[in-house]
Amino acid sequence: MSQEMLDKLAEAVIKGETDDAEALAKEALEKGLDPLQCITEGLTKGIQKVGELFGSGEYFLPELVVGADAMKSALNILEPALVGDQAREVVGTIVLGTVEGDLHEIGKNLVGTMLTANGFKVIDIGVDKTASEFIDAVKESGANLVGASALLTTTMLQQENLIGALKDAGLREQVMVMVGGAPVTESYANQIGADGYAENAMSAVDLAMRLVDAPA
Amino acid sequence: MRPKLILLSDELVKQIIEEGFALLTNPGIQVHNDEARSLLADAGAEVDMESKIAKIPEKIARQALDSSPSEFYLYDLDGNQVVHYGGDSVQFDPGSGGITILDSETQKQRQALTEDLIKFVKLVETIPQLDAQSTAFITSDVPEGIGDLYRLYLALNYMRKPIITGAFEKETWWTMKDMLVVVAGSEKDLAEKPVAVFDACPSPPLKWSDITCQNLIDCAKNNIPAELISMPMAGANSPVTLAGAVVQHTAESLSGVIINQLANPGAPIVWGGSPATFDMRKGTTPMGAIGTWMINCAYVQIGKELNLPTHSYLGMSDAKIVDAQCGLESSSAFMAALAGANMVSGAGMMDYESCLSYEKLVVDAEIIGMAKRLIAGIDGRQTPIALDIMQELGHKGNYLGHRHTLRWYREELYIPSEVIDRDTLEAWEKKGSKSTWERAQDRVDSLLTQYQPSPISDEVKKELRDITTKAANKAGMEKLPDLSFE
Numbered sequence: 001m002s003q004e005m006l007d008k009l010a011e012a013v014i015k016g017e018t019d020d021a022e023a024l025a026k027e028a029l030e031k032g033l034d035p036l037q038c039i040t041e042g043l044t045k046g047i048q049k050v051g052e053l054f055g056s057g058e059y060f061l062p063e064l065v066v067g068a069d070a071m072k073s074a075l076n077i078l079e080p081a082l083v084g085d086q087a088r089e090v091v092g093t094i095v096l097g098t099v100e101g102d103l104h105e106i107g108k109n110l111v112g113t114m115l116t117a118n119g120f121k122v123i124d125i126g127v128d129k130t131a132s133e134f135i136d137a138v139k140e141s142g143a144n145l146v147g148a149s150a151l152l153t154t155t156m157l158q159q160e161n162l163i164g165a166l167k168d169a170g171l172r173e174q175v176m177v178m179v180g181g182a183p184v185t186e187s188y189a190n191q192i193g194a195d196g197y198a199e200n201a202m203s204a205v206d207l208a209m210r211l212v213d214a215p216a
Numbered sequence: 217m218r219p220k221l222i223l224l225s226d227e228l229v230k231q232i233i234e235e236g237f238a239l240l241t242n243p244g245i246q247v248h249n250d251e252a253r254s255l256l257a258d259a260g261a262e263v264d265m266e267s268k269i270a271k272i273p274e275k276i277a278r279q280a281l282d283s284s285p286s287e288f289y290l291y292d293l294d295g296n297q298v299v300h301y302g303g304d305s306v307q308f309d310p311g312s313g314g315i316t317i318l319d320s321e322t323q324k325q326r327q328a329l330t331e332d333l334i335k336f337v338k339l340v341e342t343i344p345q346l347d348a349q350s351t352a353f354i355t356s357d358v359p360e361g362i363g364d365l366y367r368l369y370l371a372l373n374y375m376r377k378p379i380i381t382g383a384f385e386k387e388t389w390w391t392m393k394d395m396l397v398v399v400a401g402s403e404k405d406l407a408e409k410p411v412a413v414f415d416a417c418p419s420p421p422l423k424w425s426d427i428t429c430q431n432l433i434d435c436a437k438n439n440i441p442a443e444l445i446s447m448p449m450a451g452a453n454s455p456v457t458l459a460g461a462v463v464q465h466t467a468e469s470l471s472g473v474i475i476n477q478l479a480n481p482g483a484p485i486v487w488g489g490s491p492a493t494f495d496m497r498k499g500t501t502p503m504g505a506i507g508t509w510m511i512n513c514a515y516v517q518i519g520k521e522l523n524l525p526t527h528s529y530l531g532m533s534d535a536k537i538v539d540a541q542c543g544l545e546s547s548s549a550f551m552a553a554l555a556g557a558n559m560v561s562g563a564g565m566m567d568y569e570s571c572l573s574y575e576k577l578v579v580d581a582e583i584i585g586m587a588k589r590l591i592a593g594i595d596g597r598q599t600p601i602a603l604d605i606m607q608e609l610g611h612k613g614n615y616l617g618h619r620h621t622l623r624w625y626r627e628e629l630y631i632p633s634e635v636i637d638r639d640t641l642e643a644w645e646k647k648g649s650k651s652t653w654e655r656a657q658d659r660v661d662s663l664l665t666q667y668q669p670s671p672i673s674d675e676v677k678k679e680l681r682d683i684t685t686k687a688a689n690k691a692g693m694e695k696l697p698d699l700s701f702e
Contacts, residue, residue: 039651060496062451103419106452111497153315154360154384182570183315 002033006042009074013046014053016066018073025077035081039088043071043078047117061110068113089121092212094145095137095175098127099158104151107181110201111147118205120145131158131165138171145208150181159184162191176211180204218304218593221554223514229521232459236518237274237464244271245471246421249429255478280474281301283481286523288441289349290378290408293399293671299347299378301413301441301486301525304556306591307347308549308584309380310340310577311416311532311565318566318573320657323537325571327356330697333367333666336564337374339574342663345584349379350561359689362684365391368412372399373677373699374670380443380561382415387428391412391687393438398679399672407439413486413559417445418468420453424475432472436479443486443527443559444472444685449501450511452494458511458645465489465515473524474605486559487519488527490569501570503532504545512548513555517653520556528552531562531570531580538576538653542566547581553587575656578663582632589630597624635659 005028015026021043028038050067053059059067065096079088096112098105099118105127112122125137134146150156159179166172176195179188189197198204231570239245242648244262246269247253259265262271287302299307317328317336333355342348351367358366371379372395383389390686392414400406416432424432435442446468448454450461469487476485494500494506512528519526531549535542552560563584564577578582598620605620629693635655637644648654672680686695686700 057497061494061499062496103423103425106449107499152384153354153363157360 002037005031005033006038006045009038009042010049012074013043013067013070014049016070018066018070021070021074022077024129025074028079029081035078036088038078039075043074043177044119047071049209051117064117065110065113068117072116089119090121092145092208093121093123093141093143094147094208095123095125095134095141095143096147096149097125097129097134097137098149098151099127099155099162100130101158102147102150102152102155103127104181105199108147108149110141111149111180111198111204114205115208116200118209120208131162134162135165135169135171136177138166139169144175145211146175146177147204148177148179150179150184153183156181156183156188161195163193178204178207179212217536218591219554220304220549220556221513222517223510223555224459224517229518232463232466232518233521235463237277239422239463239467240272240274240277240470240474242271243422244269245424245467247424247429247471247475249424249433251433251479252424252429252475255433255475259474259478270471272471273587276478277470277474280470280477280481281522281524283477284473284485284524285482287525288410288484290413290441291411292378292409293376295409295681299559301484301527303558303559304591305558306553306556306560306588307451307558308531308560308563309346309348310350310352311529311562311569311572311678312337312350312352312380312520314565314570316567316571318351318538318571320574320660323653325536325567328353328572329357330355330370330699332412333370334374334699336572336574336577338664338667339577339660341375341377341668342666343578343581345581345588346563347377347557349375349377351379351381352564354680355697357670357697358688359693360690361385362388362687362693364388365395365687366397366684368392368395368698369680370699372396372670372672372680376668376670378411378413380413380415380559382417383431384427386427386434388687389431389434391458391683393434393440394683395680396440398676398683403438410439410484413441413443415443415445415488416422416472417447417490418472419513420446420448420468421464422467422471424471429475432476433479435484436476436483439480439483441484441486442472442476443488444469445488445490445527445529446472447490447492450493450507450509451496452499452501452654454491456494456495458507458514461491461493461511465491469515469519472643485524486527487515487522488529488559489515490529490561491515500569502533503562503565504534504548507547509551512557513551516536516552516555516557526557527559527561528555528557529561530563531560533582534566534568535574536567536571536575538566538579538656542576543547543579546576547583549580549583550587550590553591556591557632564591574660576594576632578635578656578659579652582636585630585632587680591632597628633659670701676700 290299316325492501530552533545563580
């Protein structure tokens with residue numbers, strides 16, 4: 001019975017059925033099933049399958065996005081039900097945003113989706129965010145990662161400002177900073193003192209994994 | 217007969233325009249510029265000051281379309297009328313807004329320097345197939361704050377052809393305008409004989425940022441042509457259906473025409489763009505995708521339906537080297553010509569819209585030459601076509617030396633440069649078995665020897681340098697890079 005429910009949860013994620021995933025999560029709780037098991041053996045199995053299908057070229061970005069959406073909606077039901085020290089193993093917590101003066105968000109959104117799918121807690125603060133808005137989100141969430149996106153040669157300067165502001169706020173040691181966006185390069189990232197640069201959403205996940213493992 | 221590419225049926229054109237108008241009121245256009253919102257509110261649009269969303273009734277759009285000129289001309293620096301925005305005139309300029317140059321030695325991208333842009337501008341001057349310059353790429357040897365105006369400063373020093381440009385800030389637009397006024401002689405001269413067009417981009421979906429919107433208004437008020445560059449990305453920030461992307465383009469462009477015309481009815485405005493499909497595997501925006509080309513040509517058709525001058529971003533490639541993909545994708549220039557876009561931007565541009573290459577530029581020049589020949593079509597030329605001659609020459613067929621051949625061959629046959637290999641195998645091998653890349657390099661070198669300097673006077677040059685130096689000082693740079701590269 002409970003295996004059936006776990007499979008159904010995974011299937012809802014694989015099919016990107018957000019309403020089903022939410023309904024199933026509620027049903028699971030009503031039936032007294034273990035929410036942590038539902039997450040780790042149901043939803044996570046589903047999103048891993050989605051990742052496999054994407055890697056093999058059967059699934060594309062839209063399927064990835066709806067799969068992650070379905071997973072998120074079920075997590076919203078299941079996570080609050082986790083008891084005491086049963087917290088879901090969160091690989092890392094990241095504050096993600098597009099820098100001040102810049103309205104571009106597609107890349108950032110994809111990064112957020114991929115990170116969520118890979119076990120990160122993602123706090124996406126949106127676009128056109130000032131350094132202090134990034135900092136407020138870091139303080140509030142206790143994040144250990146910051147991801148800043150910029151798509152214009154003019155706004156990428158804000159990534160440097162952000163790092164300076166984190167230093168001034170005494171938060172630079174707490175977080176690893178990763179930067180990205182079309183005009184951003186590895187050498188620019190090094191130049192401004194970022195901890196890493198990722199070229200696309202997929203490599204952003206690899207980078208984020210490495211950064212959270214890195215010694216403080 | 218002029219060959220044409222028509223993608224949209226009459227019914228679809230109607231529906232697209234109808235839905236474009238509908239979007240203007242629901243959800244409306246989000247306008248992050250105070251002056252534009254005032255203009256819209258004064259004209260009767262419902263403007264919410266909190267959300268910055270303007271709901272613009274069709275009536276206002278129709279008025280703006282009525283006041284927009286259906287054509288205008290650009291002039292070269294000698295005062296000749298050389299570019300016609302209107303009807304089915306088709307002209308080409310290089311891509312603009314790039315950030316790197318493809319190094320001729322290493323075949324790798326690198327940041328560009330002053331000397332690179334000067335070389336590029338000179339090369340564009342010598343390429344007969346290109347009708348206008350563009351501020352092709354920023355150089356890394358000046359502060360970011362003057363990146364836009366510095367490109368224009370360099371171009372003005374070396375060009376004769378008119379130029380398609382754009383600003384990155386509100387303030388720099390004025391500095392760039394000052395430069396143009398200096399070159400034209402006066403504001404009146406510049407308005408009467410425009411030498412430049414400014415691109416202005418809405419933000420998809422359905423938004424205007426403060427900066428580009430201000431540029432759009434300032435262009436109108438100063439009678440400087442503005443070229444709208446709406447860029448829906450199908451499936452990412454616009455509907456994935458090609459028709460849906462065109463609907464979004466229509467709404468965004470209508471809003472641009474409206475704001476521009478409210479600022480100054482009758483100001484020259486261009487229905488342009490740079491849309492793309494979204495690659496659902498890589499999350500990139502391929503300029504070489506067939507869907508991209510189709511959206512481009514379709515919105516040009518809409519622009520013509522609305523009786524506006526048109527522009528398109530085609531002739532680019534997503535390739536990182538000048539290889540087969542680069543060549544085949546750049547052939548989208550043919551599509552643009554068949555669609556009748558008045559200005560086609562993209563020559564020389566690769567790696568999506570980030571890198572420019574001298575070598576690619578001269579290869580693209582050949583595509584452009586062929587495209588122009590294509591749309592010149594087939595004409596009988598004589599009456600009878602050649603019956604009399606064929607009856608005269610009978611079964612001998614010595615056409616090579618015939619006066620008919622001599623009379624017509626230069627116009628009938630597009631004769632490419634040496635970039636296109638037409639040798640026999642032996643001849644090709646004797647010349648070193650060169651690749652397209654190598655032949656393109658030779659062509660670049662050869663063309664540059666034909667460069668004719670700019671006609672502007674030393675006084676004008678000094679004024680341009682003073683204007684730019686002042687801007688550079690404000691941006692923290694004491695002295696501009698040297699221009700003596702001869």
